[in-house]
Amino acid sequence: MISLRGVSLVYPNGVRALDGIDLEIGKGDFVFLVGHSGTGKSTLLRLLYREMAPTTGEITVDGIRVECLRRSRVPILRRHIGVVFQDFKLLTDKTVWENVAFALQVTGAHTRDVIRQVPRVLDLVGLSHKSRMYPGELSGGEQQRAAIARALVNNPKILLCDEPTGNLDPSNTTEIMELLLRINLKGTTIVVATHNQAVVDRMRRRVVRLDNGRIVTDEERGYYFLGLGQSQILSG
């Protein structure tokens, strides 16, 4: 579903943000990207939805060669990918319903489809009863659920999450992660860049660890800290 081969990104000032990334993510996978701030987690996600282009290397997302995509084709790529951010990026002057519908309308969808799809995703994220409220009237967790609903309304095969629980308290964090898990179980490929140790350790999913723009480890059922699993096994 997602494939990166020899991907490097060098800024004009010479800083290497990403260095020789090779990564394969299969359909329906759930992958955590972990690492210190500034190690390139967010940058890697940005390359996937073509917010940035790599200096060298090949990127394929859902069969689309991303790095050589023409500017006019970028919107088509984005419709295949849902993106969720730490700061939600909701429009504050639009209701939850409008925020979600907006993502469909910009693709030129029929009103008929909007009326059918929006309630479906709002129901999925558990916000049907708050669809007429504005983002400012919602809790952080609810805002993030609204953002997830917006990301999903186009039925993307891939959901990219950049620190989705960064602004949330532990109980909201748990809710969001459970929601992501449910979405994953329906077959959506999910990539989550996170700092949250508790989330990663509890979920026991594939963990790709970045350091200084390189992939240092890639574990099938990993922990946030390298080797923590083994030490826990030893101590337990």
Add this chain to the structure above:
Amino acid sequence: MQATAIGTVTVTIVLLGAFLYARAVLVHFGADVLNQIEISAYLQDGTSPARTEAMRAALARDPRVLSVQYVPKKEGLQQLRRRLKGEIDTSILTENPLPNMFRVRVRTPELVPAVAAEIRKMPGVQYVNYGQDVVGKLLQLVAVARRVGIAVIALFILVAGIIISNTIRLTVFARRREIAIMQLVGATNAYIRMPFICEGLLDGLLGASLAVAALEVGRASLVPRLVAALPFVASNVVNVNLGSLVPQLLLVGAAVGLIASWISVGRFLRT
């Protein structure tokens, strides 16, 4: 913000409109003067009446000629006396220095030089005058006005475009979050551009409409007073109205708004 853009277009189009109007008046005035041009053909003394009549008949037959009037020297002197009355003592004109002459009027001012040249070649014609200097200068003036006009108009439109484009850029900047989100969820650039283009178009049209209204009010109140104050201004200037300028100015306003917003949004979308 929007008021700034509309106001700028209004001011620009008022200036542009006033300029174009003044030019139209000048052209109208110039055409008026040119239409009154007549060719004076002075005959050699001693040209026989038969020869004179043959010339008159030949000129009257010419399809380019509107009218031919024969002015014998006696009548010419009377006319001169009448014209100079009160200015100089006409009693000193004891001898008649004037030759017999024809006054010839042609259908369009452009025909004057050619017809004058032909008359000059006729036997018995001593001298032809149609105010060569004045006509030449007038034609030159109109040509210069036209050239300067195009430069000034281009400058005006450029300035208006830059200001609208800056205003739209501010609007775009204020809505950058919304635009970023639109791009994120897969909106095409055309879709994102549309509302801004519409806004630019509307700003331009609205500004131009206000300008046209202001120009019409200004023209209706100022021009008659101007004509009353300046007696040498032909009163038919009052009849020059905005007419065909109105759609032109509206079109300029709309085009400037459209192009300026297109450029400013485009620059933002590329980053």
